[in-house]
Amino acid sequence: MKSLLLVAHGSRRAESNDEVRQLARQLDKQGNGEFGLVACAFLELAEPSIPDGLRAAIRAGATEVTVLPYFLSAGRHVVTDIPAEVNIIRAESPEVEMVLARYLGASPDVVELLLELASRRDG
């Protein structure tokens, strides 16, 4: 079973973390069934952590997990911290395939999405 783990930074604001949880539910709903399980995890300040999120997916039967960083730029968190957390579980569960997707800001489609937001007048 393929699983998708949306990874966000995590915030002291509960509402921001809830936005991420809501987004994971939307990904699950709008996905084409490619992922049998969609969940989210946080680098810091919120639960679950990335290792705990990965462990939960594996316990639920995931044989492959795609980790998707919900980040805008390729800073230390994307380049170093998230891969390090994923590697903890790679060592723990070498039979499970871990795929690190590109971070949100790296998508060329962000440009069109921003242009669309800029052209709307409903604020």
Add this chain to the structure above:
Amino acid sequence: MKSLLLVAHGSRRAESNDEVRQLARQLDKQGNGEFGLVACAFLELAEPSIPDGLRAAIRAGATEVTVLPYFLSAGRHVVTDIPAEVNIIRAESPEVEMVLARYLGASPDVVELLLELASRRDG
């Protein structure tokens, strides 16, 4: 003349700020000509500031500026800080229309974009 100002948080990493500047150039290139000027500004840690970015657009002839927050969640920066910075220029140049667009994370299209990233296997 309509102008678009992409507003990012700003980072201590020069590369992250350069990613934002590059994104503003892409917005300019891929825009349909709706905006005669596209630029970026930063809430902190990088130049120009939001007021300076707005002043530059007005000096260049903008009669309407759309401010587009390049942020993922509706935290303090989006809800309070960016509007406050925009209001400085509203008071300074009341003849210029300022439009505050929704922040990136509020776009319903983010879901499709993330699913697309998740399905790509080229990392």
